[in-house]
Amino acid sequence: MSQSAVSRAFTPGARISPETRRRVLEAAERLGYRPNAIARSLSTRRSGIVALIVGDLHNPFYPQALSQMAQALEAGGRRALLLTHDAGRDVQETLDAARAYQIEAAIVFPTRLNSTPPSLGDVSRGGIPVLLFNRRLPGHDDLLSVACDNHAGGRLAAQILYGSGARRLAFIGGDPETSTHQDRLRGFSEWLAGVGLSPVAAPARAFHYDWGFQATLDLHAAGERPDAIFGANDIVAIGVLDALRLLGRRVPEEVSVIGFDGIQEGGRVAYRLTTIRQPLEAMIEDALRTLDDPRPGSGPRLHPGELVWRGTVRGNPP
Amino acid sequence: MSQSAVSRAFTPGARISPETRRRVLEAAERLGYRPNAIARSLSTRRSGIVALIVGDLHNPFYPQALSQMAQALEAGGRRALLLTHDAGRDVQETLDAARAYQIEAAIVFPTRLNSTPPSLGDVSRGGIPVLLFNRRLPGHDDLLSVACDNHAGGRLAAQILYGSGARRLAFIGGDPETSTHQDRLRGFSEWLAGVGLSPVAAPARAFHYDWGFQATLDLHAAGERPDAIFGANDIVAIGVLDALRLLGRRVPEEVSVIGFDGIQEGGRVAYRLTTIRQPLEAMIEDALRTLDDPRPGSGPRLHPGELVWRGTVRGNPP
DNA sequence: CTGAAAGCGCTTACAG
DNA sequence: CTGAAAGCGCTTACAG
Structure with a gap:
């Protein structure tokens, strides 16, 4: 033999x-033999390894995306090398380290990445396609990117809230340096401008529960009484809901609230958060397909968000 | 050269x-050369790769543990190969697949693993140490295991609640087939027995928010009115809190609630959940050390939980 | 369809 | 301290 x-x-x-x-x-079978994947990789020059680069997993959206991505990768016979990226270091460094493992591609979950990352410039040197999941980086056409159509989602949020009768609409933002924040806010403001309105407030800081909570309290302390709040993402919107409960403002009777992402937590009985869901499965599938046949420079690939009607917006679904 | x-x-x-x-x-530097880690692995027969096997990441405890583990691994110059394990398949299969990558060890986050997994019997064949994080598997002495001292934690929960004046104490369990559930309940019941009490109720099903919520509703519908509830873990306890809020029972005035894990979510203003925190950093450090010098058969390595006093237990910290 | 041989890019005794 | 050579466990033209 x-x-x-x-x-x-x-x-x-x-x-x-x-x-x-x-x-x-x-x-x-009898001998318990399994081909050595490392040796095969060396020989074929194809490792079958894709790097998954994650920051903190504070926002439940990311663990969900991460595990689904890992599963999708496995289904295609590939493996996920998990790398963490903390705020201090350069993504570039992490990417270089990953490259030693002959990764075939890298997917960055930009939990902590804003639009001016120090050195994502020549990120794909070495010919390895790098894909940003859930963010676009203007001016970085060498990066592939798959995201939700946040601009359209922002418009949709405005339309839904306006349609529910709200006229004093606030946006509670996330990290203002991110494309997710910017695009959602822009869409929201633009749509409102079309009906002669603008957001009554748009404080922004971070995509965290605590921030959503605090910003809502601050808003009311400052005398604002919005009749609708668009949370930059679900975890922020959940903070908003808890703050409103504390303030004694009834949802959705007095205030409507809408989020963005579609995390499972938003579906809990305590929240029943109406939200715009990112089509995670489709985005993941698209990301993997894009990495197989990368065409840099074609701009971010956008997927439309889907309205998930639950209980935090007044009235009936459109 | x-x-x-x-x-x-x-x-x-x-x-x-x-x-x-x-x-x-x-x-x-000039040429952008980096040693090929794959080739090095083949030559040295040490890949520096540790497999991290995760199931669903529903419970926020796991993403937290996962990312900290990945970071700790990287700090030690190793890499994490992420593998998903879904309920249907055998862990053994996943492990075999990982073995092809010449992994040096595997860490299983047993989100979906109960005490009778089909085939974890000869899991460490091939000489690769396998460590179960946050669970012990009675009768599987070939498996390493690092966990919180759930038995002691259960006792502590009973002591705290009893000390706060409660006399009708309920336990709302998780997956009854898991060691985490069993040990916590056992410790809880034993301590209560010491003062002549036993839990007024101990329904068990899953470590999910929805279950904590539902079980609390059911309990009250059945006419029970516990004055303290020990949630099998934080996510269950959070479901309990939301249900109590719905029922109009005030926490901690009428009912005290305590959880287990110490997930960040429990610290939110809306919950302020008093809990027994798993010392994650110490557990991770211990896990990595144990894998470096594995001595199977020595039983699970237990770490004492730490009381985190917040706002859901009546009275003052002991 | 099958086997001998070269080669993937490293590491590491070994000899100098 | 340095280099030539063998070897890690595979794959894949190449010849049969």
Whole structure:
């Protein structure tokens, strides 16, 4: 039994007789043999490894995206190398480290990445496609990017809230340096401008529960009494809801609230948050397809958000 | 410049003159050269890769643990290969797949693993140490395990609640097949027995928010009015809190609530959940140390939980 | 269809 | 300290 025969037995579609393959596989089973993927990678120059780069996993959207992404990768016979990226260091460094493992692609979950990351400039040197998930980076056309259509989502939020009768609409933002924040706010403001309105307030800081909570309190302390609040994402909107409860303002009777993301937490009985859901499955599928056939410079690939009607917006679904 | 020289320049502590090393590193910098970690792995037979096997990341405890674990691994110059494990498949299969990458160890986050997993029997065949994080599997002495001392934690919960004046104490469990559930309940019941009490109720199903919520509603519908509830973990306890709020029962005046885990979510203003925190950093450190020097059969390594006093237990901290 | 041989990019005794 | 050579465990033309 030659080495080649064994190799071919484990290679789908290789030229080998069924009989030989059977014998090899049988022996392998008996001996507990498994081909060494590391050696195969070296030989074929294809590691089958994709780097997943994550920052903090504070926002539940990311763990959800991460585990679904890992599963999708596995379904395609690839492996996920998990790398953490903390605020202090450069993403570039992390990427370089990953490159040593002959990764075929890298996907960055930009939990802590704003629009001016120090050195994502020549990120894809070495010919490895790098994809930003859930963010676009203006001016970085060498980066692939898959995101929700946040601009359209912002418009939709405005339309829904306005349609529910609200006229004093506030936006409570996230990290103002991110495209997610900017695009959602822009869409929101633009749509409102179309009906002669503008947001009564748009404080912004971070995509955190605590910020949504605090900003809502501050808003009311300053005398604002919005009749609708668009939270920059679900976790912010959940903070908003808790603050409103504390303030004694009834949702949705007095105030409507809408979020963005579609995290499972928003569906809990305590919140029933109406939101614009990012189509995660479609985005992940698209991301993997895009990495297989990368065409940099074509701009971010946008997916429309889907309205999830629950209980925090007054009236009936449109 | 020989191949050997280059190799040694990148090997800390290798016999090489500072001058040569400098020249190599400089050239590498200029050329953008990085040693191929895959080739190195093949040569040294040490991949530096540790498999992290996760199920669903529903419970926020796991993403937190996962990202901290990945960071700790990186700090030690190792890499995390992320593998998902879904309920349907055998952990053994996932482990086998990981083994192809010459992993040095595997850490299983048993989000969906109960005490009778189909085939974790000869899991460490191949000499790769496998460590269960946050669970012990009675009868599986070949598995390493690092967990919180759930039994002691259960006792502590009983003591705290009893100390706050409660006499009708309920336990709302998680997945009853897990060691985490069983140990916490056992400790809880044992301590209560010591003062002549037993839990007024101990429904169990899953470590989910929805279950904590539903079980609390059911309990009250059945006419029980506990004056204290021990949630099997924080996410269950948070469901309990939301249900109590719906029922109009005031916390902590009428009912005290305590959780287990110490997830960040419990600290939110809306909950202020008093809990027993798992010392995650210490557990992770211990896990990595244990994997470096594995001594199977020595039983699970237990870490004491720490009381985090917030606002859901009546009275003052002990 | 099958096997012998070269090569993937490193590391590491070994000899100098 | 340095270099030539063998070897890690695979894959894949190439010849048969």
